[in-house]
Amino acid sequence: MFYREVGQFKASYDADQAIFPIAQDRWFVIGLVVFAFVGVPLFAGQYLYTEVLIPVLILSIAAIGLNILTGYCGQVSLGTGGFMAVGAYAAYNLALRLPETNIILVFLFAGVMAMLVGLLFGLPSLRIKGFYLAVATLAAQFFLEWAFARVKWFTNYAPSGSVAVSRIELFGYPIDTPGKTYILVLAIVVVLTLAAKNLVRGRLGRMWMAMRDMDIAAEIIGIRPLHAKLSAFAVSSFYIGIAGALWAFLRLGSWEPLAFDVNRSFQVLFMIIIGGLGTILGSFLGAAFIVLVPIFLNQLPSWLGIPISTAMISHLEFMLFGAMIIFFLIVEPHGLARLWAIAKEKLRLWPFPY
């Protein structure tokens, strides 16, 4: 009843090609963003910021990055953790060696470095397909992980192998509380999301999707695979690199290569599968799901008042996590974004039967 496009006429091409052609969607999203910027800081506490909001937002960027590569271009990658590490260590080294650099430039540099490395490891995708490629990207993961653990220059000869960032400021304004960090991350997420949404709607995105749906057919109608696949690797790695830098700087503060191991790659892959392959919305839903479920599972025994040892909790967490993933795949293989689309479809008619 409330969610209908009746009477909303598109009088120009611009209106027809808008990101949210339906006014209700537009207002909902604008309202959500305004709420995130203004409303959330009114009530959010430290725990909500550092354990929920900031991780979800940062991992959403990584998920968008991987979704561009896997969901839109169809190239399965298990090297996400490695590319995040490239971003983190590139940012660390720039901030260390040129301390005057603006933090935004540091993050951009992280993205660009990850992009270059991504291009290099994307080259095999021109020859290798499917699961062979997925395993091949593990080469990137393990090699990068090893490089950051062993090459001393990357960690500035730190004896323990772990590195830390001291003070982060933006235009002379210190980012020292979780609240300020949250606003900074949110702003970056909004900009990157808008860019990603427009990329996948445009020429480049269509090239990627054609590649995904059938690469040979795409090649025959004149899409260059080199161009399409490598651009997907470049854009994807750029996003993942920025996510890695944000994760290291704003979430961890001090870290070692283990923070970006192969489990991180799987975590991000889970996000896009649970959220929905080939949707930007799904990246956010998936990230929220994967971050929230372990928190929830951890709290559950204490809520129910069941005394369980911590080792047992971690085992049960593994079990439940695995079971939930299987359950979701069986119930809705197209992810949470698909559920959302179905709900919207139903809402158009509600409360009338048809």
Next chain:
Amino acid sequence: MLGPILETLIGGLLTGVLYSLVALGFVLIFKASGVFNFAQGAMVLFAALSFARLSEFMPLVIAFALAVLIMIALAYAIEFLVLRHLVNQDGIILFMATLGIAYFLEGFGETIWGSDIYKIRLGLPQNPIFILESVFPGGLLIDPSELIAAVICAAMVVLLAIFFQVTRVGRALRAVADDHQAAQSVGIPLNKIWLMVWAVAGMVALVAGMMWGAKLGVQFSLSLVALKALPVLILGGFTSIPGAIVGGLIIGAGEKLAEVMLAPVLIKTFDLAGGGIENWFAYVLALLFLLFRPQGLFGERIIERV
């Protein structure tokens, strides 16, 4: 100079055989159902855990038989609860489902069997033996338990080859691997075949778990052995049993030789904090190889039509 290199080579080859054992489980399942089974490592861990705990209070043979039964039950549960509901889904969805299975099994195994480090005592000789003492000064050092593992692995490959080529079930398996729909339409029960393949893969996992467990002790990190088996897979081809064996040998030997010969050079040139290139060398080797032969050594030729 030649002596130590040869010794490393032999050690590498014998370790490679153990990689092949894990890779074999992957290949079996991929061949018959097109599922990229990431849970193979977790199955190895689960099987080894079951066997280790059971053998603590019963003879080895009975423990082995019980462990086999457990793996068959597991295959049945996976088929009934997971695969049956995911027929006709994309490969990536099935792959993710096996990741879920891997998580579940790791948690489940440690919940019921405990999470300490357990020992498997197979009664294999532990003292290293020396061979060719007349040719090289001091001879070559070989670990007899690895030698026995290699023999067992070879026996398993022969058995599996016979099973696939000669028996009625084996023919049905090959038919399913070839084309699900065609196989179904000539009356081959798909679900039963999958059940069987997962059960066989579970037994391969059990043998691999016993061998690795005897070598390293049964603990959580055993499931990471699967990550070592992946480059073996892409090197040998996802669908080839001989490929898994040859790939394992190449990776095992290459990795050990690289650690001995390449790592010192790298450490010197780039001023590294230690070697440890074993972790990625296998992958890079397989990757370079794939650039020239995208379907692996023995993989089926990829023919694509629009």
